[in-house]
Amino acid sequence: MKKIYTAFAFLFILVLSASSQQVASDSLFIRKIFDEALSRGHCYENLRILCANGPRLSGSAGAERAVKIMAKAMQNDGFKTVKLQPTMVPKWERGPNELCIIKTKEGQKKLNVCALGGSIGTGGKKLKARVVEIIRWSQLDSLKDELKGAIVFLNRPFDPTPIYTFSAYGACVDQRHAGASKVSKYGALAVLVRSMSHKIDENPHTGSMAYDSAFPKIPAMAISTADAEWLHKQIEQKVNCEAEISLSCKEYPDVLSHNVIGEIKGSEKEEIILVGGHLDAWDNGDGAHDDGAGCVQSMEALRLLAALGYKPKHTLRAVLFMNEENGLKGAKTYADSASKFNEKHIIAIESDRGGFSPRGFYVENSDNALDKLLAWKPLLEPYGIHDIKKGGGGADISPLKPFNTVLIGFVPDSQRYFDYHHAPSDKFEAINKRELELGAAAIAALIYLYDQYGF
Amino acid sequence: MKKIYTAFAFLFILVLSASSQQVASDSLFIRKIFDEALSRGHCYENLRILCANGPRLSGSAGAERAVKIMAKAMQNDGFKTVKLQPTMVPKWERGPNELCIIKTKEGQKKLNVCALGGSIGTGGKKLKARVVEIIRWSQLDSLKDELKGAIVFLNRPFDPTPIYTFSAYGACVDQRHAGASKVSKYGALAVLVRSMSHKIDENPHTGSMAYDSAFPKIPAMAISTADAEWLHKQIEQKVNCEAEISLSCKEYPDVLSHNVIGEIKGSEKEEIILVGGHLDAWDNGDGAHDDGAGCVQSMEALRLLAALGYKPKHTLRAVLFMNEENGLKGAKTYADSASKFNEKHIIAIESDRGGFSPRGFYVENSDNALDKLLAWKPLLEPYGIHDIKKGGGGADISPLKPFNTVLIGFVPDSQRYFDYHHAPSDKFEAINKRELELGAAAIAALIYLYDQYGF
Numbered sequence: 001m002k003k004i005y006t007a008f009a010f011l012f013i014l015v016l017s018a019s020s021q022q023v024a025s026d027s028l029f030i031r032k033i034f035d036e037a038l039s040r041g042h043c044y045e046n047l048r049i050l051c052a053n054g055p056r057l058s059g060s061a062g063a064e065r066a067v068k069i070m071a072k073a074m075q076n077d078g079f080k081t082v083k084l085q086p087t088m089v090p091k092w093e094r095g096p097n098e099l100c101i102i103k104t105k106e107g108q109k110k111l112n113v114c115a116l117g118g119s120i121g122t123g124g125k126k127l128k129a130r131v132v133e134i135i136r137w138s139q140l141d142s143l144k145d146e147l148k149g150a151i152v153f154l155n156r157p158f159d160p161t162p163i164y165t166f167s168a169y170g171a172c173v174d175q176r177h178a179g180a181s182k183v184s185k186y187g188a189l190a191v192l193v194r195s196m197s198h199k200i201d202e203n204p205h206t207g208s209m210a211y212d213s214a215f216p217k218i219p220a221m222a223i224s225t226a227d228a229e230w231l232h233k234q235i236e237q238k239v240n241c242e243a244e245i246s247l248s249c250k251e252y253p254d255v256l257s258h259n260v261i262g263e264i265k266g267s268e269k270e271e272i273i274l275v276g277g278h279l280d281a282w283d284n285g286d287g288a289h290d291d292g293a294g295c296v297q298s299m300e301a302l303r304l305l306a307a308l309g310y311k312p313k314h315t316l317r318a319v320l321f322m323n324e325e326n327g328l329k330g331a332k333t334y335a336d337s338a339s340k341f342n343e344k345h346i347i348a349i350e351s352d353r354g355g356f357s358p359r360g361f362y363v364e365n366s367d368n369a370l371d372k373l374l375a376w377k378p379l380l381e382p383y384g385i386h387d388i389k390k391g392g393g394g395a396d397i398s399p400l401k402p403f404n405t406v407l408i409g410f411v412p413d414s415q416r417y418f419d420y421h422h423a424p425s426d427k428f429e430a431i432n433k434r435e436l437e438l439g440a441a442a443i444a445a446l447i448y449l450y451d452q453y454g455f
Numbered sequence: 456m457k458k459i460y461t462a463f464a465f466l467f468i469l470v471l472s473a474s475s476q477q478v479a480s481d482s483l484f485i486r487k488i489f490d491e492a493l494s495r496g497h498c499y500e501n502l503r504i505l506c507a508n509g510p511r512l513s514g515s516a517g518a519e520r521a522v523k524i525m526a527k528a529m530q531n532d533g534f535k536t537v538k539l540q541p542t543m544v545p546k547w548e549r550g551p552n553e554l555c556i557i558k559t560k561e562g563q564k565k566l567n568v569c570a571l572g573g574s575i576g577t578g579g580k581k582l583k584a585r586v587v588e589i590i591r592w593s594q595l596d597s598l599k600d601e602l603k604g605a606i607v608f609l610n611r612p613f614d615p616t617p618i619y620t621f622s623a624y625g626a627c628v629d630q631r632h633a634g635a636s637k638v639s640k641y642g643a644l645a646v647l648v649r650s651m652s653h654k655i656d657e658n659p660h661t662g663s664m665a666y667d668s669a670f671p672k673i674p675a676m677a678i679s680t681a682d683a684e685w686l687h688k689q690i691e692q693k694v695n696c697e698a699e700i701s702l703s704c705k706e707y708p709d710v711l712s713h714n715v716i717g718e719i720k721g722s723e724k725e726e727i728i729l730v731g732g733h734l735d736a737w738d739n740g741d742g743a744h745d746d747g748a749g750c751v752q753s754m755e756a757l758r759l760l761a762a763l764g765y766k767p768k769h770t771l772r773a774v775l776f777m778n779e780e781n782g783l784k785g786a787k788t789y790a791d792s793a794s795k796f797n798e799k800h801i802i803a804i805e806s807d808r809g810g811f812s813p814r815g816f817y818v819e820n821s822d823n824a825l826d827k828l829l830a831w832k833p834l835l836e837p838y839g840i841h842d843i844k845k846g847g848g849g850a851d852i853s854p855l856k857p858f859n860t861v862l863i864g865f866v867p868d869s870q871r872y873f874d875y876h877h878a879p880s881d882k883f884e885a886i887n888k889r890e891l892e893l894g895a896a897a898i899a900a901l902i903y904l905y906d907q908y909g910f
Contacts, residue, residue: 038615160493160889163838198889357812357868359839383618384814384868386841413812413839413868415889434615434653434870 030445036304037441043300044433046073051286051428058280058323059091059255066279067258070320077303079262087333089257089323095248103242112224114204115249117326119220122246129189131241148187151243154179155194155228165414180220181212190219194228202226203423206282208326219247257322259330264302266315274317274348275301278324278396285426293355295320300440312451321396335399345405347450350394356412357435358384358442362391364407369455376449385442410443485900491759492896498755499888501528506741506883513735513778514546514710521734522713525775532758534717542788544712544778550703558697567679569659570704572781574675577701584644586696603642606698609634610649610683620869635675636667645674645700649683657681658878661737663781674702712777714785719757721770729772729803730756733779733851740881748810750775755895767906776851790854800860802905805849811867812890813839813897817846819862824910831904840897865898
């Protein structure tokens with residue numbers, strides 16, 4: 001009996017020791033990932049090249065140049081397999097003309113505005129009407145007589161109190177997305193939407209909107225938060241405001257575009273671990289944080305593993321999706337194709353919350369994968385990765401959900417994101433090199449752990 | 456017996472329930488602190504006013520204006536007791552002239568330079584000499600024949616791999632602080648020091664230096680990292696480089712200045728909990744992150760508690776120290792006075808690592824205080840405060856260490872700090888309002904917990 005105890009004790013010690021050696025070797029490998037990213041990273045220079053290319057809204061010539069530039073960058077990064085996956089995408093153009101002048105008896109003020117993505121134009125004319133402000137949807141019914149023939153100003157501001165700023169965005173973005181039809185229902189002529197940002201400045205923030213076919217389509221534009229504050233004050237002081245607006249934006253038939261896919265073949269399994277961002281970006285900035293950062297981090301995560309000589313068990317794919325901003329067509333095409341060709345994606349990770357310092361990962365749909373990740377927290381916390389919980393993965397990977405793919409969102413610090421989101425300020429210069437690189441390394445570490453140990 | 460068990464069980468449940476009610480009420484109060492900071496915060500506007508005042512190096516007219524501005528701001532914030540504490544400080548002026556031209560046989564290039572704080576000038580003349588690059592101190596002996604009569608270029612770059620960027624700074628700053636005398640020992644005429652930053656750009660970063668009285672004083676200037684990279688390349692390619700430099704900086708006799716102290720009287724104890732930053736800043740920028748942020752956060756931490764009607768047990772003090780950058784005279788005066796008047800400081804917290812998103816707190820000299828803080832981690836982690844460990848408090852509070860004061864440093868995300876540190880880019884515009892406010896709230900939460908529960 002004593003021998004058996006001794007044997008068990010010995011085995012136990014062996015297992016413990018093997019397990020602590022494993023932890024030590026994982027810890028060492030993750031340190032190497034971060035060292036490589038911070039010392040010899042490619043993602044910052046890749047992002048510089050992407051941003052220098054100019055705007056890249058889906059369907060534009062800039063988007064097609066971006067497809068070629070990033071395919072080339074993947075080849076330069078050492079990806080042996082780089083594919084362009086055709087997908088049809090919408091084509092909407094802002095046009096040269098976006099104007100909003102507010103006239104009061106005191107004088108007039110030209111606001112900082114931009115068309116919302118998907119808006120109709122004003123048909124070469126100027127629309128003039130008095131301005132009615134709406135802060136809560138419940139006001140629509142009580143103000144319905146005033147809304148008819150008016151230009152409606154939707155001015156519900158971001159709640160500053162949620163620490164994770166996407167919560168504030170989520171509670172306001174219905175104004176941008178659905179506001180036009182909500183007021184068109186009452187006979188409004190056009191809509192001015194307060195920009196989706198905490199920051200009070202002169203930047204108008206664009207973003208997608210859609211029409212409800214039950215009501216007439218009306219032009220929709222964003223106004224800067226500083227102008228929204230000014231206009232609110234006029235209205236609060238009972239100043240009669242008349243807006244004069246014009247927009248030249250236009251929808252064209254869908255055109256051909258591409259997802260860009262780089263792959264490292266798995267050494268043991270056919271199953272795929274995917275990491276992606278979206279290559280298209282709104283046309284008024286460089287799309288540096290949204291989502292150039294996610295694209296170059298996805299490529300870099302795989303390059304880092306390859307540069308360290310890591311041979312993945314699973315096939316690893318970096319996917320730069322086209323058309324997240326106004327259609328999600330690339331993501332749908334990708335998931336349809338994966339289903340058709342029976343490609344099993346066990347995990348899909350998305351980076352689409354900006355190129356800021358890593359904070360954590362949100363796991364959308366698997367308690368097992370979340371538990372595994374929580375157990376790895378001691379390996380990740382030295383790199384500032386502490387916020388690990390259930391949460392949204394990301395728009396581009398969402399069409400993989402029906403195929404039981406585990407969806408994971410990379411979560412950087414969110415405080416500055418809406419300063420830049422969909423605004424002219426989303427420039428390459430708004431990116432900090434180290435923050436971007438740390439994000440890429442964090443994602444690479446996550447891929448390494450799931451590739452090694454599954455969930 | 457059963458009765459006794461029942462009574463004990465009841466008591467146990469009571470204690471547990473009281474304790475969980477306490478946690479719930481702490482959690483609620485901390486949430487209120489953050490809500491107040493993010494919804495009705497004063498620190499961002501206070502910082503705007505401070506930065507608009509212009510440079511405020513110790514001994515300058517700008518520093519004295521800053522003393523008055525911040526004393527006024529404390530009064531506006533509702534501090535009933537606001538004091539100016541006199542302290543003598545050094546007075547060093549950059550002067551109008553800082554120039555470094557590198558001449559090669561190909562032509563010449565004007566570098567982006569600034570005098571290091573405390574450097575002597577070139578006495579109205581230009582110094583001309585060949586440039587010798589030093590990366591490791593061990594090269595000094597092997598290159599000693601070349602150093603005589605040369606202008607020495609100290610070019611050891613930041614190590615990009617430490618996640619906490621102050622480690623990289625700590626491993627390089629000896630070049631700036633002690634480099635002049637180290638090469639003067641070998642007969643060098645002047646020193647050019649690579650700016651203390653990870654970021655490769657055109658900003659020269661100043662900062663303090665000191666002379667070793669054993670060797671002749673020589674002029675010392677910082678050159679931008681982009682210029683350091685260029686100059687390194689020239690030297691690597693065996694291009695002979697001659698530098699022509701001039702500096703007009705000058706030391707004056709010490710002058711009178713002030714610490715600014717705001718106080719909320721304790722309701723139960725004489726003992727003091729101090730929070731502070733430093734009011735002086737280098738003269739080439741706004742000193743927004745270094746350390747305007749720490750000043751306005753210190754004031755705001757106390758204002759937040761007062762705004763919520765909190766009556767502290769201990770006396771709470773916000774101290775804006777004068778002269779951290781080049782002498783620490785204000786901090787020493789403060790500690791001397793505290794000692795003289797028997798003021799017992801139980802805890803001193805410093806915010807002097809920039810106005811970025813909170814990450815944690817470092818406790819310098821008390822395991823008890825650290826253990827207490829670690830136990831409170833669940834209350835703080837929802838606000839991104841996860842990095843709690845033993846570490847440095849801060850320069851301004853360090854003179855309180857001999858009096859057994861527990862020293863605690865507020866630790867925000869460090870990735871961007873050295874982009875701005877001591878550089879012209881350290882402007883108000885480099886501050887994100889939410890990040891600054893979150894830091895103030897984090898500090899207020901810490902003060903609340905120690906005030907309530909001690910350590």
